[in-house]
Amino acid sequence: xxxxxxxxxxxxxxxxxxxxxxxxxxxxxxxxxxxxxxxxxxxxxxxxxxxxxxxxxxxxxxxxxxxxxxxxxxxxxxxxxxxxxxxxxxxxxxxxxxxxxxxxxxxxxxxxxxxxxxxxxxxxxxxxxxxxxxxxxxxxxxxxxxxxxxxxxxxxxxxxxxxxxxxxxxxxxxxxxxxxxxxxxxxxxxxxxxxx
Numbered sequence: 001x002x003x004x005x006x007x008x009x010x011x012x013x014x015x016x017x018x019x020x021x022x023x024x025x026x027x028x029x030x031x032x033x034x035x036x037x038x039x040x041x042x043x044x045x046x047x048x049x050x051x052x053x054x055x056x057x058x059x060x061x062x063x064x065x066x067x068x069x070x071x072x073x074x075x076x077x078x079x080x081x082x083x084x085x086x087x088x089x090x091x092x093x094x095x096x097x098x099x100x101x102x103x104x105x106x107x108x109x110x111x112x113x114x115x116x117x118x119x120x121x122x123x124x125x126x127x128x129x130x131x132x133x134x135x136x137x138x139x140x141x142x143x144x145x146x147x148x149x150x151x152x153x154x155x156x157x158x159x160x161x162x163x164x165x166x167x168x169x170x171x172x173x174x175x176x177x178x179x180x181x182x183x184x185x186x187x188x189x190x191x192x193x194x195x196x
Contacts, residue, residue, distance in 0.1 A: 004132035013131050013139035016180055019173040020082065020123045021143055023150045025089065026114050027166055030154050033110070041106045042151035048107065049115035050144045054137065056116075057124045064125070072188040072195070075129040078122030079185035082177055085119045089174030115147060126184050 033040055064074055084095050127136050150157055158166065 002134060005134050005138075006132065009131045009135040010139050013127050013136045014142055015176070016123060016127060017120070017139055017143045018146070019177050019180070020085065020119050021115055021147065022089070022170070022173060023115070023147045024157070024161070024166055025170045025173075026110070027150070027154055027158055028163075029114065030110065030151065031158060034154070039106070040110060040151060040154075042148055045106050045110050045115065045151055046144050046148040048111045049147065050141070052111070052116040053120055053124060053140055056121050057128075057133075057136065057140070060121065060125050061128070071125065071129045072191045074122070075126040075184055075188040076192065078126030079181045079188070081119055081122045082126070082184065083181035086174045086177035086181060089170045089177065110151075126188075129188055130184075 030040055061071070064071065087093065088095050124136065124140070161169070
């Protein structure tokens, strides 16, 4: 399993997932939930998100085969979703609306769709088109450690970074996400064209 471990791939996957999961950008949402008296359990949120993402990482491939969709097509679709998420971060618009009926704060909206949502799912499968599974899983687990730390220390992180710091981080990762989406799209789109 560790034969395919590549430090550079792992770091690249970590940065992509870090930008997509965007727990720093979710700090204002977490603080807002706490202000409304809704409890947010850091350990539960982290474990649920991790289980959902790892589950989809392995079962998602089987689901694609079930619907006769190849990984390159899914990667192109994922690139479009990542691009839209980046636009949200850069332009301060809401494209993906959370209109679910459940009001439990840890599960909805924190675990789904903020941490383990459409963007994270599509990103994981899109990364599979480029990187070895072991590198993506390690990158995901490292991100989950970071997620746990940030949720536990939400108030401290906001004090340290300030609203301006959080805003700047969102903008920076928005630009990185657009670049990643373009690279994913072009690499996989060319493979799709060559396969016809």
